[in-house]
Amino acid sequence: MEHIILFAGPMGAGKTTAIRTLSDIEVVSTEAANTDREQSDKDTTTVALDYGEISITDEEKVRLYGIPGQRRFEFMWRILRERAEGMVLLVHIDAPDAVASVREFIIEFFDLVERGGVVVGITRSDMAPGPTITDFTDALELQLPELMVPVMLVDPRDRGHMELLLMTLVANIETRAAFGATLETEYSA
Amino acid sequence: MKLKAAPAHKDVAIIDASTAILREMTELASSLRYATVLTDDGFEVVSVPTHKADGRLASMASSVQALSEAVARELEIGDAPYVIIASEAGHVIQLRVPGHELVLAALFDVAETLGKALSTSRLAAEKLATALTSR
Numbered sequence: 174m175e176h177i178i179l180f181a182g183p184m185g186a187g188k189t190t191a192i193r194t195l196s197d198i199e200v201v202s203t204e205a206a207n208t209d210r211e212q213s214d215k216d217t218t219t220v221a222l223d224y225g226e227i228s229i230t231d232e233e234k235v236r237l238y239g240i241p242g243q244r245r246f247e248f249m250w251r252i253l254r255e256r257a258e259g260m261v262l263l264v265h266i267d268a269p270d271a272v273a274s275v276r277e278f279i280i281e282f283f284d285l286v287e288r289g290g291v292v293v294g295i296t297r298s299d300m301a302p303g304p305t306i307t308d309f310t311d312a313l314e315l316q317l318p319e320l321m322v323p324v325m326l327v328d329p330r331d332r333g334h335m336e337l338l339l340m341t342l343v344a345n346i347e348t349r350a351a352f353g354a355t356l357e358t359e360y361s362a
Numbered sequence: 363m364k365l366k367a368a369p370a371h372k373d374v375a376i377i378d379a380s381t382a383i384l385r386e387m388t389e390l391a392s393s394l395r396y397a398t399v400l401t402d403d404g405f406e407v408v409s410v411p412t413h414k415a416d417g418r419l420a421s422m423a424s425s426v427q428a429l430s431e432a433v434a435r436e437l438e439i440g441d442a443p444y445v446i447i448a449s450e451a452g453h454v455i456q457l458r459v460p461g462h463e464l465v466l467a468a469l470f471d472v473a474e475t476l477g478k479a480l481s482t483s484r485l486a487a488e489k490l491a492t493a494l495t496s497r
Contacts, residue, residue, distance in 0.1 A: 201432050201436065202432065203425065203428030203429055203431075203432050204428070205401075205402035205403040205404070205424060205427075205428055205463075206401075206402045206403060206463040207403055208369040208370055208371065208401045208402070208403055208405060208463070209369065209403065209405070210369070218403050220402070220403055220404055220424045220425050220427075220428045221424075221425035221426075221428045221429045221432070222429075241425075243404075245404055245405075245417060245421040246404065246421055246424075246425060248418075248421070248422060248425075249425055
């Protein structure tokens with residue numbers, strides 16, 4: 174059995190790092206020199222995709238696809254979301270409006286939320302002040318009252334954190350598939 | 363206080379040099395339909411004709427360049443400075459500007475041979491590299 178999971182979130186959230194932390198194989202990366210230092214003060218940025226794989230059991234593998242965080246690469250979002258079953262949404266707590274950013278990505282990828290599932294990982298919480306985890310869960314409860322979206326504080330460099338986040342998503346997807354559950358909620362922005 | 367340099371797509375000297383090179387390309391190749399200079403990370407520096415510019419080709423060219431280089435890395439076949447997309451109604455040529463974090467992407471119609479389109483684009487990229495290095 175295989176799962177295809179998308180790693181989404183704004184630039185600088187730690188998507189590439191998370192996939193490198195999780196992957197059992199050498200990650201395929203498409204990084205370019207970052208010229209947008211106002212957005213994120215890092216040397217490189219993903220411009221097409223990151224790809225990694227992790228085996229859960231001998232027969233179960235998860236393919237991990239990271240997408241660029243910037244909207245100008247939206248065409249890559251559309252290409253990569255088509256086969257995905259679920260989304261790991263990473264948002265750094267010191268993003269300009271981290272809560273709004275979570276809501277925006279949920280709206281953007283609502284088809285994935287509907288057919289598969291989503292988990293939210295809040296990064297950099299140990300490095301910068303920002304909203305509390307309750308701020309995120311309250312916003313999501315308001316946005317998706319029919320659905321419980323797991324929200325965790327994670328360090329994308331920590332394999333244990335990332336495995337817990339990923340396995341939570343995989344368990345949700347498998348549970349939904351096993352019970353044939355569909356999300357019967359209207360998106361409420 | 364250390365002043366930050368302007369990003370390439372806002373650097374007047376890079377914009378001026380790129381504009382001059384793209385205009386020269388247009389004069390040399392009547393089959394050139396569209397050309398753009400972009401940063402590695404997909405920001406458009408300048409395009410001709412300007413009325414078609416919406417940054418979309420720049421973003422796509424950035425992704426395609428990075429993907430082609432990722433494939434070359436995986437296959438261990440060395441650098442991949444060129445990307446050629448040969449379609450029924452035109453050729454897209456894109457290549458790195460040597461020594462700079464810039465890419466030149468151009469669309470030629472099929473009246474141009476692939477070889478001529480590549481040669482024109484390569485010459486333009488080399489001229490741009492020289493102009494930027496000597497500034």
